[in-house]
Amino acid sequence: MTERRLLPALVLICATALTATACSDPTASSGTPDAASDSKVDPTAELDGVRLTMWTAQNTVNAPKQVIDAFEKATGARVDTQAIPDLYEQNVPTKLASGDKPDLMFWQPSISTLPFIQPQQNLLTLDKEPWVDKLGDTEKKLGVIKGKRYAAIVTSPAMLGVYYNKDVFKKAGIADDQLPKSYDELLALGHQIKDRTDAAPFYEAGGDKWPLQWQMQVQLTDLPATWWTDLNRNKEKWTDPVVVKAVTKYKDKLLGAGLAQKNYKTGTFTGSADALWNGDAGMVLNVTSFQSQLQAKHSTAELDKKLGWFPISNSSATGMYSPDQTNGVVAFKTGDTKRQNAARQFLDFWLETDYPAYIKAMKIPSVQPGVPSPDGLPQTSQAQIKALPTANGVFQAKAIVAPDTHLYLADMIYGKKSPQQVAQAIQDQFAQVAKAQSAPGF
Known part of the structure; x- marks a missing residue:
């Protein structure tokens, strides 16, 4: 979902x-x-x-x-x-x-x-x-x-992680033991794909909007549990510099650096699956519903041959659950x-x-x-099962309100908001709903 x-x-x-x-x-x-x-x-x-x-x-x-x-x-x-x-x-x-x-x-x-x-x-x-x-x-x-x-x-x-096309990685010279162990390494890998292949490093779905949140989410995994507790008590804000930095890095270091496909403003969820399968994109950062879409079209054997999956967080090779x-x-x-x-x-x-x-x-x-999980699951699914016990929760699992970050990020990629304005919009909505719920501190 x-x-x-x-x-x-x-x-x-x-x-x-x-x-x-x-x-x-x-x-x-x-x-x-x-x-x-x-x-x-x-x-x-x-x-x-x-x-x-x-x-x-x-x-x-x-x-x-x-x-x-x-x-x-x-x-x-x-x-x-x-x-x-x-x-x-x-x-x-x-x-x-x-x-x-x-x-x-x-x-x-x-x-x-x-x-x-x-x-x-x-x-x-x-x-x-x-x-x-x-x-x-x-x-x-x-x-x-x-x-x-x-x-x-x-x-x-659902597990959030990176689905990748094995043929694109092979063309880019990326071996199995060279998978990234941080978000910065993930961006570096994107540049390697851009420099060595004709594929877009990432596929971003600005048309459907909701997948835009994931690149930001990954970068917030180093925040301590106390930050989320304080956020839920109105003692921390979404305007914290670490949030603004995450939005800015997505805007400048991924989109601005040409690491997404050319039509990222109008890209779609279904388009991302087709692009990855066809090798037009090297990677898609998304949740398990992405895999469900692929499983509906392709057999386990086909998936195992063509696609891989790895977990990623801001400073480690750790997955995220959603x-x-x-x-x-x-x-x-x-x-x-x-x-x-x-x-x-x-x-x-x-x-x-x-x-x-x-x-x-x-x-x-x-x-x-x-x-035991049933036999015959794709390797991508097995990798997600292995990563789940140590996974970080996305902010929907940590914050008492899950703001519509994807809508504000869409405003940013359409040129309507700056990263600071994105963070402020997230905070305004978060506080509005928390207050409506009579959450303590709001």
């Missing part, structure tokens, strides 16, 4: 439709009973006559199909999926504000997005479920707000104890009884170290 954000619309929702509930302290309890989450459930217990509703995004409506079919067969329950029209992150809070509520829902399990659906007011806590302790270390960090778990983690977060809405599933407080327990039973069935079959059918990595 992409990281397209909709914060201005969500702020409007907070200011109007949800008023005293959705824009109050996101950790404040409504007092709705949550006793169902304290009782144990049998994943395969009979549920004849029970009907659950699950909300999904339009492009993920088929993601839970395998587990739903298996659950219905095992229990007699019925799980109906309902695709919420795009844009998902905007329309879900609007529907919740109108009083509509599902039993289950895909939702991004990050501290910047989970609060928009008011977890303590709306969601069952899942701390005592049997699958919690089986999650990998990175996955355990997701779905938790103020020490309480509100989301089941069913898929691994949560998205396919990673987490939440269960709502509906006031119907039978349905609430059935929703928890569905999640337990998903992550306990059915999990090996689910990841095999989906051909995706496992979120549980005790359950």
Whole structure:
């Protein structure tokens, strides 16, 4: 999934439709009973006559199909999926504000997005479920707000790293042991591709905008955890010189140095996959949805022959993880104890009884170290699995608000904003949403 954000619309929702509930302290309890989450459930217990509703995004409506079919067969329950029209992150809070509520829902399990659906007011806590302790270390960090778990983690977060064309690297004289170990080395490698091949070193998607954020994100990985804590308390700002420097380096040292394709202002996400596959671009910095696009067109053998992947951070060869809405599933407080327990039973069935079959059918990595990932995954996917345990979180996983950085970076590449103005716009939006959420310090 992409990281397209909709914060201005969500702020409007907070200011109007949800008023005293959705824009109050996101950790404040409504007092709705949550006793169902304290009782144990049998994943395969009979549920004849029970009907659950699950909300999904339009492009993920088929993601839970395998587990739903298996659950219905095992229990007699019925799980109906309902695709919420795009844009998902905007329309879900609007529907919740109108009083509509599902039993289950895909939702991004990050501290910047989970609060928009008011977890303590709306969601069952899942701390005592049997699958919690089986999650990998990175996955355990997701779905938790103020020490309480509100989301089941069913898929691994997307990995951000560099996809590269092996033939382009060979033409540029780049061996496997010469992969970069810092962002500066990555730019140097870009110059090597530019000087020795006809390919563009990087493909940038200014037309779709959302991928523009990644080059900036990579450069912020050396910031200490205390900086993010202080940012979330309004003691640090996005206008910090380190942020301005990252934006400036992207503008001057990558785009300004000719390290992107000529049409980077209008480039697209789908165009980036085609350019990399055809060798018109040497590298694409993007998340796992990029690989999903490639896997839809090419076999594992073809991918292994043509493409590689490596992790990168500002000063190390470390990957980055990026949560998205396919990673987490939440269960709502509906006031119907039978349905609430059935929703928890569905999640337990998903992550306990059915999990090996689910990841095999989906051909995706496992979120549980005790359950091996399926055979036949591309080498790029295997490299991402290896990099995940030590990966840095993108700012969506660290900041209480994830600003629309890509929109402001797009303004920059279109000549409408300077790097300093980009940083200021990010800060203004961050503070606006944090204040609307009644975050402490704002």
